[in-house]
Amino acid sequence: MKKLSIVKIGGNIIEDENALQEFLTLFSKIEGHKILVHGGGKRATHIASKLGITSKMINGRRITDAETLEVITMVYGGLVNKNIVAKLQANHINAIGLTGADINAIQSDKRPVAAIDFGFVGDVKKVNHNGINKLIKAEFTPVFCAITHDKNGQLLNTNADTIASQVAVGMSNLYETSIYYCFELNGVLQDINDKSSVIKNINTTTYKVLLAKGIIADGMIPKIDNCFDALLNGVQKVHIGxxxxxxxxxxxxxxLTL
Structure with missing residues (x-):
């Protein structure tokens, strides 16, 4: 089975022109088939502010009302996505920028209103792995922004980490898939105050120990849970760094492995 690398980058890389260029150069050198997934929340907040739209966040998660969805669509699907695609073309990668609505790639359900109404936020329901594979087989490199759709004409803001993991799960029907979550730290740290204290390998057993000791805590818990969910559903390996x-x-x- 051929290998497929799914790489996710966040706002800190996107906002730093030099870091973005360096990343895209490295991404371009990855051998074999690959998919890029990106966020862009910091840029969306900045543009929204320029337009006089206040960004609402609860527990670090964006409330996506109708106005905010318009900004996200413009920024994620337009400004950020096409800038990345253009830079990849300069690195001799024939990239194609996509939302989840394109080729019905990623279908979501609007998140139900519980204690918090997150607005137009989607939870991934289905990945069109055959459609995405047609692009890969045609030697295109898909670049997904953090937008999906409900197949009823509604776009939905969707967590980019989740998109990366769910695309990897979907594509694991056809490829040996690995996920690379790129962020500002070297990896998951033994000591948050020591940037060099990288825990190089985590499996389900060691994860429970790290949780019990409080070494993995707060916002890293849902990220790691998401990683293990991907591993339990067909993804071979997940890398964080x-x-x-x-x-x-x-x-x-x-x-991370099982």
């Missing part, structure tokens, strides 16, 4: 983990020379990052 900075962009240097995309190079063959670097092994200073975290790998």
């Amino acid at each position: 900075n962009t240097a983990m995309l190079t063959k020379e670097n092994d200073n990052f975290t790998t």
Whole structure:
């Protein structure tokens, strides 16, 4: 079975032009088939502010009302996505920018209103792995922004980490899939105050120990839970670290396995 790498980048890389260029150069050198997933929340907040729209956040999650959805669509699907696609073309990668609505790639359900009404936020329901594979087989590199759809004409803001994991799960029917979550740290840390204290390997057993000791806590818990969900549903490996983990020379990052 051929290998497929799914790489997710967040706002800190997107907002730093030099870091973005460096990342895209590394991404371009990944051998074999690959898919890029990106967020863009910081840019969306900045543009919304310029337009006089106040961004509402609860527990670090964006409330997506109708106005905010328009900004997100413009920023994620337009400004950020097409900037990345253009830079990849300059790196000789024939990229194609997509939302989940394109080729019905990622279908979601609008999140039900519980204690908090998150608005037009989607939870992934289905990935069109055959449609995405047609692009890959045609030698295109898909670049997904953090927008999905409900197949009834409604776009939905969707967590980019979740998109990366669900696309990887969907594509695991056809490929040996690995996920690379790129962020500002070297990986999951033993000591949050020591940036070099990377835990290189975490499995389901060691994860329980790290949770009990409080080493993995707060916002890292849902991220790691998401990773193990992907592993339980067909993904081979999940990697967490900075962009240097995309190079063959670097092994200073975290790998999660079952």
